[in-house]
Amino acid sequence: MISVYYVLVFGIMLLFGASIVWGLWWALRGGQFSDFQKGAQSVLDDDEPTLRPCDVFPDLREEYRKELARRANERKA
Amino acid sequence: MNQLEQDQGGWTARRAEIDRSCATPCLVFYASSIFWLLAGTFFALLASVKLHHPEFLADWSWLTFGRVRPAHLNTVIYGWASMAGIATLLWLMCRLCRVPLMYPAMLVVAAGLWNLGLTVGTVGILMGYSTGIEWLEFPMPAAFLLFSGFAIVTLWSVATFAQRQAEHVYVSQWYLFAAVFWFPWLYVTVQLLLMLFPVKGIPQACINWWFAHNVLGLWFSPIGLAAIYYLLPKVIGRPIYSYYLSILGFWTLALFYNWAGAHHLVSGPVPAWIVTASIVGSVMMIIPVVTVALNHHMTLHGNFRLLKYSPTLRFIVFGAMSYTIVSLEGSMMSFRFLNEPFHFTHRTIGHAHLGMYSFFTMTMFGSMYYIVPRLTGREWHSARLIRIHFWGVALGFALMYLCLSIGGVIQGLELNQAGESLEKLIAQFGYLDGISKFVEGFKAQNGAVPFLEIVHGTLLWLKLRTVSGVLLLAGHAAFAVLMVMNVHAWGRRHIGPTLFHDEDAADYDRALRQARADLTPANSGD
Numbered sequence: 001m002i003s004v005y006y007v008l009v010f011g012i013m014l015l016f017g018a019s020i021v022w023g024l025w026w027a028l029r030g031g032q033f034s035d036f037q038k039g040a041q042s043v044l045d046d047d048e049p050t051l052r053p054c055d056v057f058p059d060l061r062e063e064y065r066k067e068l069a070r071r072a073n074e075r076k077a
Numbered sequence: 078m079n080q081l082e083q084d085q086g087g088w089t090a091r092r093a094e095i096d097r098s099c100a101t102p103c104l105v106f107y108a109s110s111i112f113w114l115l116a117g118t119f120f121a122l123l124a125s126v127k128l129h130h131p132e133f134l135a136d137w138s139w140l141t142f143g144r145v146r147p148a149h150l151n152t153v154i155y156g157w158a159s160m161a162g163i164a165t166l167l168w169l170m171c172r173l174c175r176v177p178l179m180y181p182a183m184l185v186v187a188a189g190l191w192n193l194g195l196t197v198g199t200v201g202i203l204m205g206y207s208t209g210i211e212w213l214e215f216p217m218p219a220a221f222l223l224f225s226g227f228a229i230v231t232l233w234s235v236a237t238f239a240q241r242q243a244e245h246v247y248v249s250q251w252y253l254f255a256a257v258f259w260f261p262w263l264y265v266t267v268q269l270l271l272m273l274f275p276v277k278g279i280p281q282a283c284i285n286w287w288f289a290h291n292v293l294g295l296w297f298s299p300i301g302l303a304a305i306y307y308l309l310p311k312v313i314g315r316p317i318y319s320y321y322l323s324i325l326g327f328w329t330l331a332l333f334y335n336w337a338g339a340h341h342l343v344s345g346p347v348p349a350w351i352v353t354a355s356i357v358g359s360v361m362m363i364i365p366v367v368t369v370a371l372n373h374h375m376t377l378h379g380n381f382r383l384l385k386y387s388p389t390l391r392f393i394v395f396g397a398m399s400y401t402i403v404s405l406e407g408s409m410m411s412f413r414f415l416n417e418p419f420h421f422t423h424r425t426i427g428h429a430h431l432g433m434y435s436f437f438t439m440t441m442f443g444s445m446y447y448i449v450p451r452l453t454g455r456e457w458h459s460a461r462l463i464r465i466h467f468w469g470v471a472l473g474f475a476l477m478y479l480c481l482s483i484g485g486v487i488q489g490l491e492l493n494q495a496g497e498s499l500e501k502l503i504a505q506f507g508y509l510d511g512i513s514k515f516v517e518g519f520k521a522q523n524g525a526v527p528f529l530e531i532v533h534g535t536l537l538w539l540k541l542r543t544v545s546g547v548l549l550l551a552g553h554a555a556f557a558v559l560m561v562m563n564v565h566a567w568g569r570r571h572i573g574p575t576l577f578h579d580e581d582a583a584d585y586d587r588a589l590r591q592a593r594a595d596l597t598p599a600n601s602g603d
């Protein structure tokens with residue numbers, strides 16, 4: 001019985017250890033690390049970054065809108 | 078409508094469709110997590126009061142300190158933190174894979190099993206059936222239910238990943254996917270080796286702390302970091318500063334964290350090389366931590382003003398900064414010369430809450446402020462309640478951390494041959510002279526301080542901790558009310574921040590253009 005548990009524990013350990021190595025290999029081979037700029041952008045959709053607030057205190061909406069407009073103007077200038 | 082506008086409508090609609098598909102399972106997990114947060118805070122306050130007034134509710138065996146403390150630990154860890162973490166994980170996985178949530182009923186069953194496990198476990202602990210092993214106090218049947226619930230989440234994650242529409246695997250996804258594999262591995266191994274077929278002697282402690290430490294670093298931390306890496310760019314509308322650093326951070330965490338568990342056993346009866354290896358692992362952790370800290374800081378750079386406007390940003394920036402501090406503090410705490418004097422003191426509890434509260438809990442609050450409106454289609458109802466929540470928990474936590482740290486350091490020095498207790502010296506010589514005599518006494522190793530005097534000296538700090546607990550409770554109650562209001566349709570529908578409808582977006586753009594025109598130098602006057 002003891003040995004069954006040890007085989008299980010070490011088996012699981014090897015399996016998970018190997019899965020991490022496999023994950024790294026898979027990512028390298030699949031070009032996941034080849035273009036970091038694209039990777040960073042991948043989380044923002046084409047309509048983002050946006051000048052619309054996507055999260056704001058309900059009572060600060062107007063003020064925030066002005067803040068964003070100010071920043072947009074600054075950027076333009 | 079031109080092509081660009083059509084595409085933009087397409088993206089907005091796609092995100093909204095994914096969010097809608099997540100609503101039921103994510104809200105079930107979130108609602109349960111808030112229930113356990115309140116239950117855990119209740120047990121926490123009981124435990125806290127009992128530390129300075131041991132006679133409080135002492136006549137009921139099921140409310141004694143030895144039961145209420147593990148009830149607190151397990152309800153906040155497996156109830157609040159894990160359930161909030163799973164809901165966040167489900168939503169993030171769908172957003173990152175760009176697919177609507179599959180098999181929602183299966184996930185609701187998982188939430189049911191998890192809640193049942195928590196109820197059985199908590200009642201078990203209160204009735205006196207705790208296993209007595211820290212972080213694993215739930216009796217066996219509860220552990221089985223938790224594991225079954227989690228297995229469903231892991232299988233669901235694999236199925237979702239396999240169906241993904243996104244080509245690139247974003248850094249958050251690495252963290253999440255790793256976490257859903259790491260947790261069951263840890264849990265099964267520890268249940269096999271400590272419960273089903275318990276090893277004997279020293280290895281028990283090693284396995285116990287290998288598990289408890291990795292639950293923090295390989296389960297909670299990855300979910301917290303995944304949420305920050307996703308939400309920070311979304312809220313400020315700018316990609317992460319260095320994607321290279323973020324990937325480096327993930328792989329170095331995967332490499333080093335698992336080594337560090339035995340730093341919980343410094344100077345314990347464990348082979349010295351195991352502890353030394355864990356100290357090396359703890360110091361190596363500086364690499365992933367600094368990469369994460371640099372990256373978050375530089376991404377936010379120039380946008381700090383937005384903290385005033387965005388509840389999500391406030392909470393997750395608080396969490397991200399705490400992650401850096403708790404980890405660097407942890408690396409220091411693993412050194413023998415610092416661990417030995419302070420291990421058996423309230424300092425450790427201060428560090429524990431800096432990690433699980435200030436980092437993880439705050440990050441989860443921030444994530445919920447962003448995610449829940451997108452699930453229900455409604456904005457938060459009350460800005461005032463959000464502020465009560467933020468300031469209640471921010472000030473409450475700061476007070477808790479300060480009093481546990483100061484009280485813990487004094488306690489540690491007194492336990493280590495300071496000669497006279499600080500309390501006595503202050504009463505005799507006043508504050509300044511008392512403190513300097515105390516430090517001198519410790520440096521000269523003047524001898525043992527009577528244990529009861531040391532305990533007496535901690536009372537002030539423990540009472541202040543109870544005060545901090547009341548502030549935290551107020552914050553949690555405000556958040557619970559906000560959630561109930563949101564789910565019960567008290568919030569405004571269809572407006573800007575949550576951007577569900579094209580008309581809203583168009584309204585926003587029009588208003589924004591107007592505001593920009595008003596603010597052009599010729600019109601603005603400023």
Ligand code: HEM
Pocket residue numbers: 211293294297298337340341359360362363366400403404405406407408409410411416419420421425428429430431432433436437
């Ligand atoms: C590089 C990162 C970290 C290192 C090196 C580290 C180090 C340590 C050490 C040495 C202890 C043991 C203190 C003692 O008992 O004397 C400890 C305890 C603890 N740490 Fe950390 N820590 C790190 C990050 C974290 C994070 C991110 C969290 C939370 C998510 C966390 C939560 C805790 C908790 C809850 C305990 C108390 C465990 C218990 O005694 O029940 N730590 N840490």
Ligand code: HEM
Pocket residue numbers: 114117118121122124125146149150153154157158425426429430433434438542543545546547549550
């Ligand atoms: C909701 C988020 C919270 C989380 C995730 C959390 C987590 C934890 C953890 C991990 C421990 C074990 C620490 C260790 O063994 O080193 C602990 C213990 C404790 N916590 Fe919390 N906690 C939370 C909230 C609170 C609150 C609001 C209070 C209020 C006072 C509190 C009071 C305590 C007390 C009294 C202990 C036992 C300390 C001891 O044994 O000396 N916690 N908590």
